[in-house]
Amino acid sequence: xxxxxxxxxxxxxxxxxxxxxxxxxxxxxxxxxxxxxxxxxxxxxxxxxxxxxxxxxxxxxxxxxxxxxxxxxxxxxxxxxxxxxxxxxxxxxxxxxxxxxxxxxxxxxxxxxxxxxxxxxxxxxxxxxxxxxxxxxxxxxxxxxxxxxxxxxxxxxxxxxxxxxxxxxxxxxxxxxxxxxxxxxxxxxxxxxxxxxxxxxxxxxxxxxxxxxxxxxxxxxxxxxxxxxxxxxxxxxxxxxxxxxxxxxxxxxxxxxxxxxxxxxxxxxxxxxxxxxxxxxxxxxxxxxxxxxxxxxxxxxxxxxxxxxxxxxxxxxxxxxxxxxxxxxxxxxxxxxxxxxxxxxxxxxxxxxxxxxxxxxxxxxxxxxxxxxxxxxxxxxxxxxxxxxxxxxxxxxxxxxxxxxxxxxxxxxxxxxxxxxxxx
Amino acid sequence: xxxxxxxxxxxxxxxxxxxxxxxxxxxxxxxxxxxxxxxxxxxxxxxxxxxxxxxxxxxxxxxxxxxxxxxxxxxxxxxxxxxxxxxxxxxxxxxxxxxxxxxxxxxxxxxxxxxxxxxxxxxxxxxxxxxxxxxxxxxxxxxxxxxxxxxxxxxxxxxxxxxxxxxxxxxxxxxxxxxxxxxxxxxxxxxxxxxxxxxxxxxxxxxxxxxxxxxxxxxxxxxxxxxxxxxxxxxxxxxxxxxxxxxxxxxxxxxxxxxxxxxxxxxxxxxxxxxxxxxxxxxxxxxxxxxxxxxxxxxxxxxxxxxxxxxxxxxxxxxxxxxxxxxxxxxxxxxxxxxxxxxxxxxxxxxxxxxxxxxxxxxxxxxxxxxxxxxxxxxxxxxxxxxxxxxxxxxxxxxxxxxxxxxxxxxxxxxxxxxxxxxx
Numbered sequence: 001x002x003x004x005x006x007x008x009x010x011x012x013x014x015x016x017x018x019x020x021x022x023x024x025x026x027x028x029x030x031x032x033x034x035x036x037x038x039x040x041x042x043x044x045x046x047x048x049x050x051x052x053x054x055x056x057x058x059x060x061x062x063x064x065x066x067x068x069x070x071x072x073x074x075x076x077x078x079x080x081x082x083x084x085x086x087x088x089x090x091x092x093x094x095x096x097x098x099x100x101x102x103x104x105x106x107x108x109x110x111x112x113x114x115x116x117x118x119x120x121x122x123x124x125x126x127x128x129x130x131x132x133x134x135x136x137x138x139x140x141x142x143x144x145x146x147x148x149x150x151x152x153x154x155x156x157x158x159x160x161x162x163x164x165x166x167x168x169x170x171x172x173x174x175x176x177x178x179x180x181x182x183x184x185x186x187x188x189x190x191x192x193x194x195x196x197x198x199x200x201x202x203x204x205x206x207x208x209x210x211x212x213x214x215x216x217x218x219x220x221x222x223x224x225x226x227x228x229x230x231x232x233x234x235x236x237x238x239x240x241x242x243x244x245x246x247x248x249x250x251x252x253x254x255x256x257x258x259x260x261x262x263x264x265x266x267x268x269x270x271x272x273x274x275x276x277x278x279x280x281x282x283x284x285x286x287x288x289x290x291x292x293x294x295x296x297x298x299x300x301x302x303x304x305x306x307x308x309x310x311x312x313x314x315x316x317x318x319x320x321x322x323x324x325x326x327x328x329x330x331x332x333x334x335x336x337x338x339x340x341x342x343x344x345x346x347x348x349x350x351x352x353x354x355x356x357x358x359x360x361x362x363x364x365x366x367x368x369x370x371x372x373x374x375x376x377x378x379x380x381x382x383x384x385x386x387x388x389x390x391x392x393x394x395x396x397x398x399x400x401x402x403x404x405x406x407x408x409x410x411x412x413x414x415x416x417x418x419x420x421x422x423x424x
Numbered sequence: 425x426x427x428x429x430x431x432x433x434x435x436x437x438x439x440x441x442x443x444x445x446x447x448x449x450x451x452x453x454x455x456x457x458x459x460x461x462x463x464x465x466x467x468x469x470x471x472x473x474x475x476x477x478x479x480x481x482x483x484x485x486x487x488x489x490x491x492x493x494x495x496x497x498x499x500x501x502x503x504x505x506x507x508x509x510x511x512x513x514x515x516x517x518x519x520x521x522x523x524x525x526x527x528x529x530x531x532x533x534x535x536x537x538x539x540x541x542x543x544x545x546x547x548x549x550x551x552x553x554x555x556x557x558x559x560x561x562x563x564x565x566x567x568x569x570x571x572x573x574x575x576x577x578x579x580x581x582x583x584x585x586x587x588x589x590x591x592x593x594x595x596x597x598x599x600x601x602x603x604x605x606x607x608x609x610x611x612x613x614x615x616x617x618x619x620x621x622x623x624x625x626x627x628x629x630x631x632x633x634x635x636x637x638x639x640x641x642x643x644x645x646x647x648x649x650x651x652x653x654x655x656x657x658x659x660x661x662x663x664x665x666x667x668x669x670x671x672x673x674x675x676x677x678x679x680x681x682x683x684x685x686x687x688x689x690x691x692x693x694x695x696x697x698x699x700x701x702x703x704x705x706x707x708x709x710x711x712x713x714x715x716x717x718x719x720x721x722x723x724x725x726x727x728x729x730x731x732x733x734x735x736x737x738x739x740x741x742x743x744x745x746x747x748x749x750x751x752x753x754x755x756x757x758x759x760x761x762x763x764x765x766x767x768x769x770x771x772x773x774x775x776x777x778x779x780x781x782x783x784x785x786x787x788x789x790x791x792x793x794x795x796x797x798x799x800x801x802x803x804x805x806x807x808x809x810x811x812x813x814x815x816x817x818x819x820x821x822x823x824x825x826x827x828x829x830x831x832x833x834x835x836x837x838x839x840x841x842x843x844x845x846x847x848x
Contacts, residue, residue, distance in 0.1 A: 084641070133649075189644045191641075288548070
């Protein structure tokens with residue numbers, strides 16, 4: 001279920017060990033059976049051997065951690081959240097069709113495999129990630145609704161890609177929404193992530209043009225002793241009720257079954273991507289007590305206002321001394337609870353974003369919301385419908401863009417992502 | 425010289441140790457004599473004690489590392505480069521003068537001290553950094569040329585703040601240049617840095633308004649085994665010739681002497697801040713060989729084209745078989761070399777930036793150049809004058825904004841940054 005992730009032991013060679021090899025540092029990841037040697041000995045970055053020994057320290061697990069590209073599912077879905085992320089949508093260039101798309105997905109898959117192994121993208125690599133380890137880099141590919149008509153593959157378009165319904169609270173910028181193709185990049189190092197983004201854009205060549213692109217971030221590994229408790233830019237604990245890979249129904253909720261429909265989406269998932277602006281100037285003026293009433297949880301611990309700990313189920317019937325509901329009727333935690341939504345569930349795996357100051361002078365920051373589900377009509381849509389009607393949080397957020405993408409299962413060795421669709 | 429930086433041992437308590445306390449995790453930093461207890465026991469973040477033990481892991485040094493606020497110099501100058509940075513300029517509000525500025529710098533200093541110790545900003549803290557360690561947070565304050573007339577302090581304005589000369593290659597956006605006040609924030613965790621930025625903005629209250637704000641990043645600690653060898657988004661090794669705190673003349677070049685002029689700048693430094701856009705689409709099309717001729721160094725190792733290692737002095741007279749100079753006459757490494765600039769030296773401590781796609785469809789990325797020197801007329805100015813005339817790199821970069829700020833020495837306990845200026 002979770003991505004195969006190999007953790008190489010931190011190299012503990014001290015200053016006396018000259019010429020620590022990047023290849024050596026990441027070359028011990030072979031326990032998973034993916035031999036780096038397959039890339040070809042000449043293809044790796046040369047070691048910056050000229051660096052003085054006293055300038056060398058060990059690559060920690062932050063840099064050495066490597067996620068496997070090949071697998072049942074694509075990486076970047078159950079991979080632990082990364083410190084830096086990019087999402088980018090492309091539209092096929094005029095004249096490009098199924099053949100060009102197939103060649104592009106083959107190029108992209110080969111690049112993703114190399115970069116996720118810590119290798120250069122190719123002979124013309126930009127060197128931006130040189131000296132760095134894979135840093136848990138993941139590259140994930142998806143197809144948007146408009147892709148299928150442009151490639152003559154309408155019959156292969158999943159019903160799950162039908163446009164999302166309009167929501168009352170939507171303020172969507174079409175130029176920053178949807179797209180033929182979607183790529184999600186995540187890594188625990190900003191230069192590794194940027195390097196991958198440029199390589200993916202370069203691979204697009206004349207076949208596809210960038211439609212929109214966004215940057216995000218999460219906690220750095222090691223910054224907190226509570227890594228499961230992500231916080232967003234409102235200061236809230238976020239992700240408490242996320243399905244966990246250990247849940248019995250996790251696969252069923254998040255991934256299209258191997259026998260699912262259409263065939264090419266076997267073991268795939270659907271991603272809903274929304275730029276959710278947070279109106280932080282308003283939010284921060286509320287004060288902690290009022291914020292807790294909006295959310296229905298304690299800011300400090302994420303525990304429901306009805307008591308317990310972060311993982312305690314809220315007691316939605318509990319009343320206070322005056323007879324009022326302790327978890328207010330419009331509290332976000334009440335409205336978004338899975339058992340209030342017919343069991344709908346999605347795996348939220350967001351990044352925060354902060355793009356400086358907006359034209360109106362307020363801070364342009366919020367949540368780059370990315371959620372994963374086997375079926376958007378049983379994941380994002382019913383939850384958002386409920387939130388759209390009565391969520392107290394609504395007045396402090398604004399959905400500014402939206403995308404829905406079909407993310408096929410993982411590629412096998414020698415294959416590429418989307419091959420069953422494009423050659424099926 | 426270097427900031428006093430305390431490194432707490434990584435807490436190795438395993439899953440069996442319930443309720444790991446953030447206070448405990450950072451509370452061992454007392455070796456430097458700065459007692460966290462001074463903040464008051466009630467002021468610290470409450471521990472998210474409700475978190476299940478299996479969700480707790482140790483804060484690594486990334487989170488636990490703490491930089492001291494008080495000292496001879498302000499933090500954020502010789503502090504190792506951090507993974508995330510914000511720079512923000514403020515203009516005093518209409519009607520605000522010396523008194524309001526003094527109160528603001530007092531608030532800011534108190535907030536910086538608390539945040540750099542891993543404490544909340546105050547009772548109305550946003551909680552965005554809750555659960556996280558200080559993560560090497562630094563907050564650094566400076567004054568721009570325009571500050572002095574607005575506060576009736578013209579006589580205290582250093583000559584070193586006289587406007588920088590115009591450079592041929594400047595394409596400066598005045599709205600994103602200069603400002604009365606400047607704050608630099610850096611941390612190894614993005615949420616810790618964002619939290620500090622919001623707290624600093626909130627403190628400004630009615631006394632000052634944001635003029636411009638920019639975000640940047642560097643490598644995450646541990647992503648590379650060559651931490652001294654920073655790379656920029658062109659893929660170049662950057663910072664090779666930076667003065668080092670161990671150099672005999674480091675203090676003289678970077679800091680105003682204790683007996684310097686004006687008095688209030690004793691132990692201070694001057695920061696030049698430039699948003700240098702990289703024309704990456706053009707640059708990446710050049711190919712590695714041509715890029716190396718532009719820079720005069722090997723991309724892989726940073727070694728001069730005349731041979732040796734990254735730290736070898738370039739042999740500027742060396743010629744190739746055809747009689748041509750091996751390090752081209754207009755190579756960046758030749759023109760920017762200190763001994764070609766009358767010994768001018770500055771400490772470059774930049775962040776990279778990446779703000780997505782610009783209006784013209786190209787990538788909006790480059791270097792958030794920040795350099796430090798005792799005197800800009802002997803640091804940035806002579807180097808930039810030479811680069812402005814003949815640097816082969818010029819056609820691949822564009823200076824889009826510029827600021828020059830006087831950054832006073834560090835505050836002592838009980839005092840605040842700029843006190844000698846504002847109460848002198």
